[in-house]
Amino acid sequence: MRIRIFRWKAVGPLLLLFIVLAVLVFLFAEPVARQTTEEVSTELLGTEVDVGRLDLIPRTASVDLGALQVADPFEPRRNLLEADRIVLKLNPEALTEKKLVVERFALQGMRFGTARKRPARPVSGRGFAPQALKAVRDWGRQFDVPLLQLTPIDTLRQLVLNPGQLVTVQAAQALLARTDSTRQALEQGFKAVDVTGTVDSARALADRLAATDVRSLGLDGTRQAVQSVQQTLKRLDAAKQQVTGLERNVTQGVKLLGTGAQGLDEARQKDYAFARSLLKLPSFSAPDIGNALFGKVSVDRFQQALYWAELARHYMPPGLLPREDPGPKRLRASGTTVRFPKARTWPAFLLQVGQVDFSIAEGLLKGDYAATVQGLTSAPALYGKPMIVSARRNAPGSAIAGIDVGAVVDHRASTLRDSVAARLRGVKLPSFELPGLPFRLSPGTGAANLMFALRGDQLRGHWSIGSNDVAWALDTARGSRNDLEQLVWRVLSGLKQLDVSADVRGPVKSPTLSVRSNLDQAVAGRLKAVVGEEVAKAEALARAKVDSIVSDRVAPVKQQIAAVQADATKRVTAERQRLDQVQADLQKQLERLTSGAVPGIKLPKIKL
Amino acid sequence: MFTLLKLIQSIIKTLHSEGTPGQVALGMALGSVLGLTPLMNVHNLIIFSLIVLLNVSFGGAMLGWALFVPIGFLLDPVFDRIGAGLLGAASLRSLWTSWYNTPLVPYTNFNNSVVLGSVVGWLVLAVPIFFAARWGVARYRATIGERVRQSKLYKAVTASQVYNWYRLFRPS
Numbered sequence: 001m002r003i004r005i006f007r008w009k010a011v012g013p014l015l016l017l018f019i020v021l022a023v024l025v026f027l028f029a030e031p032v033a034r035q036t037t038e039e040v041s042t043e044l045l046g047t048e049v050d051v052g053r054l055d056l057i058p059r060t061a062s063v064d065l066g067a068l069q070v071a072d073p074f075e076p077r078r079n080l081l082e083a084d085r086i087v088l089k090l091n092p093e094a095l096t097e098k099k100l101v102v103e104r105f106a107l108q109g110m111r112f113g114t115a116r117k118r119p120a121r122p123v124s125g126r127g128f129a130p131q132a133l134k135a136v137r138d139w140g141r142q143f144d145v146p147l148l149q150l151t152p153i154d155t156l157r158q159l160v161l162n163p164g165q166l167v168t169v170q171a172a173q174a175l176l177a178r179t180d181s182t183r184q185a186l187e188q189g190f191k192a193v194d195v196t197g198t199v200d201s202a203r204a205l206a207d208r209l210a211a212t213d214v215r216s217l218g219l220d221g222t223r224q225a226v227q228s229v230q231q232t233l234k235r236l237d238a239a240k241q242q243v244t245g246l247e248r249n250v251t252q253g254v255k256l257l258g259t260g261a262q263g264l265d266e267a268r269q270k271d272y273a274f275a276r277s278l279l280k281l282p283s284f285s286a287p288d289i290g291n292a293l294f295g296k297v298s299v300d301r302f303q304q305a306l307y308w309a310e311l312a313r314h315y316m317p318p319g320l321l322p323r324e325d326p327g328p329k330r331l332r333a334s335g336t337t338v339r340f341p342k343a344r345t346w347p348a349f350l351l352q353v354g355q356v357d358f359s360i361a362e363g364l365l366k367g368d369y370a371a372t373v374q375g376l377t378s379a380p381a382l383y384g385k386p387m388i389v390s391a392r393r394n395a396p397g398s399a400i401a402g403i404d405v406g407a408v409v410d411h412r413a414s415t416l417r418d419s420v421a422a423r424l425r426g427v428k429l430p431s432f433e434l435p436g437l438p439f440r441l442s443p444g445t446g447a448a449n450l451m452f453a454l455r456g457d458q459l460r461g462h463w464s465i466g467s468n469d470v471a472w473a474l475d476t477a478r479g480s481r482n483d484l485e486q487l488v489w490r491v492l493s494g495l496k497q498l499d500v501s502a503d504v505r506g507p508v509k510s511p512t513l514s515v516r517s518n519l520d521q522a523v524a525g526r527l528k529a530v531v532g533e534e535v536a537k538a539e540a541l542a543r544a545k546v547d548s549i550v551s552d553r554v555a556p557v558k559q560q561i562a563a564v565q566a567d568a569t570k571r572v573t574a575e576r577q578r579l580d581q582v583q584a585d586l587q588k589q590l591e592r593l594t595s596g597a598v599p600g601i602k603l604p605k606i607k608l
Numbered sequence: 609m610f611t612l613l614k615l616i617q618s619i620i621k622t623l624h625s626e627g628t629p630g631q632v633a634l635g636m637a638l639g640s641v642l643g644l645t646p647l648m649n650v651h652n653l654i655i656f657s658l659i660v661l662l663n664v665s666f667g668g669a670m671l672g673w674a675l676f677v678p679i680g681f682l683l684d685p686v687f688d689r690i691g692a693g694l695l696g697a698a699s700l701r702s703l704w705t706s707w708y709n710t711p712l713v714p715y716t717n718f719n720n721s722v723v724l725g726s727v728v729g730w731l732v733l734a735v736p737i738f739f740a741a742r743w744g745v746a747r748y749r750a751t752i753g754e755r756v757r758q759s760k761l762y763k764a765v766t767a768s769q770v771y772n773w774y775r776l777f778r779p780s
Contacts (some may be wrong), residue, residue, distance in 0.1 A: 098714035332646045335722030340708035380624035
């Protein structure tokens with residue numbers, strides 16, 4: 001029987017199945033696309049993204065999004081951005097390659113910093129953004145931002161120090177162990193060189209030759225004697241080189257121990273600071289006060305800028321090498337999805353030009369706004385130009401001068417360059433708490449600047465705010481204030497002008513932060529005048545307490561280091577002297593042998 | 609429980625269908641791709657169309673699908689490694705780059721390590737699956753097949769309404 005290959009009667013049901021699938025796609029494409037957009041954007045940005053409405057318009061290859069909310073990753077109760085409507089015009093040719101190329105993008109009803117009806121849910125998982133958020137928060141914690149301590153000074157009587165808490169004690173123990181191992185290493189080095197054997201045999205030869213009459217040796221005997229002297233001199237030369245090497249090791253080891261000893265002094269300064277912090281003494285140092293008052297708020301600003309820069313660096317990598325990303329979430333394993341960019345083709349994502357123009361007619365923010373985004377892409381090397389963002393507000397006739405924001409993200413080459421500069425004039429600055437103090441600062445309407453630049457792994461940032469309309473508020477919920485808090489409150493509440501500037505610079509992993517404000521000197525001066533004497537006494541007590549614990553542990557270590565240093569140097573010098581002495585004696589014997597063998601002819605001296 | 613019953617029903621019906629052992633085995637080999645690879649992919653739509661259009665055992669395909677779903681889950685780490693190895697191979701980079709930038713091809717998700725690895729895994733396993741299934745079906749029919757056909761369970765299964773639907777796709 002001949003078996004037919006095709007089952008023609010199944011064509012009908014198969015077509016029916018395709019029609020059903022098409023109907024399902026038609027019915028559910030938009031809800032699925034909306035949900036996918038929310039999920040993917042949330043995962044990518046590391047913060048909740050809500051899309052109220054999504055309409056697909058296949059005829060014009062457009063997507064119409066409504067009621068978009070992007071939560072602030074650092075403040076879940078606030079939206080970073082809210083927009084009534086966004087229309088994206090996509091490139092249909094790129095869509096056939098599963099690439100999202102946004103040719104035009106129009107945005108209506110955009111608002112920033114609006115309050116959310118419900119807090120954004122935290123984004124978790126193995127995605128890059130949650131990890132970046134965690135890393136940036138850890139980065140922020142590395143800055144040693146002190147609190148302005150304004151507790152009563154009589155707490156100094158409670159100072160109890162545990163030796164285990166003091167870094168000097170730990171450092172001294174570690175250094176003691178290192179001193180021991182250095183001493184052992186040097187001892188082994190001396191043994192390995194074995195100068196004594198070489199010197200003894202050379203000495204024996206020199207003595208034997210000194211007691212021998214050269215004429216009695218004959219020509220052959222003299223030749224053999226000269227040869228053995230030359231060989232011994234070579235051995236001495238080799239031993240001297242070994243001693244030189246040993247001397248180098250001694251110098252390095254001694255230097256390291258010396259550095260360790262210096263480290264003990266530095267550790268003691270840290271312990272003074274630690275003991276001082278236990279007493280909760282107020283600082284009179286203006287930089288400390290600036291840091292205490294505005295360090296946290298400054299770090300918050302730089303943290304946010306760094307977070308977005310890190311996302312840009314991850315999602316906008318340089319070069320055209322294949323790029324791996326986690327695969328889609330599904331019941332089966334996600335695996336890894338690899339993108340293979342190719343020159344002169346579309347990148348997987350590109351926003352060619354996005355223009356936002358809108359006006360606000362009334363209120364503090366009234367004016368004409370214009371913003372553009374160019375070249376936001378997943379493959380900057382393919383696009384060939386840096387991404388540029390600019391936003392501007394013109395408000396002629398208004399008290400508000402305007403907003404000026406510019407950002408350049410250049411990831412075309414291997415050295416990534418990201419920078420953003422924002423100048424805001426006449427804007428209402430957000431109020432914030434002063435860390436550890438029962439005061440709240442409302443800067444009112446003023447100016448703010450932010451400059452943030454990352455070049456490779458080098459970071460440079462500057463943040464400043466200025467206002468002539470500062471208001472201070474007391475946190476009444478925290479009960480009565482002590483004398484120091486009242487003092488500082490009197491200083492602060494009398495100030496109407498505020499100028500704060502913060503700088504961060506250095507490698508991204510370990511930058512330095514400096515904060516200055518016009519309040520620093522005022523607060524420092526007033527505190528010093530009132531409680532300076534008491535604080536000085538308390539500081540002296542803290543130092544004495546640290547010294548009483550630390551001195552007993554540090555002195556023996558320093559003595560041992562000195563002993564190892566002295567012993568090693570002495571031994572090296574002695575070995576060198578022994579070698580020099582026996583070498584000189586042998587050289588003298590060599591001269592005697594050669595002058596005796598061929599009288600009147602001076603042989604050249606063997607240079608060693 | 610319902611899934612298990614459906615699986616037993618599928619096995620019984622398939623093993624006693626009028627199709628030749630070769631048709632059942634080919635159906636199983638094609639159906640196994642639905643189980644071995646992530647389901648929601650373009651290649652599975654094509655394979656499903658082939659199962660329906662070609663004169664192979666539809667029940668065999670469903671049986672292959674059901675049998676290979678757990679195997680697919682188990683082998684996912686292996687597929688991931690195979691796919692990652694292939695996608696990362698320098699000698700194949702120009703091929704993948706060309707496919708990735710060709711219209712419609714990226715929708716196959718070939719650039720996902722599990723999808724690529726499982727499809728390649730299926731291509732390697734399809735021939736052994738076919739021969740093993742053909743031998744197993746022929747052996748079953750020659751030994752205990754007739755006794756099962758006379759059993760009450762088989763009669764109950766074949767009398768159900770679902771079986772009438774199944775008959776539409778049985779091999780001729």
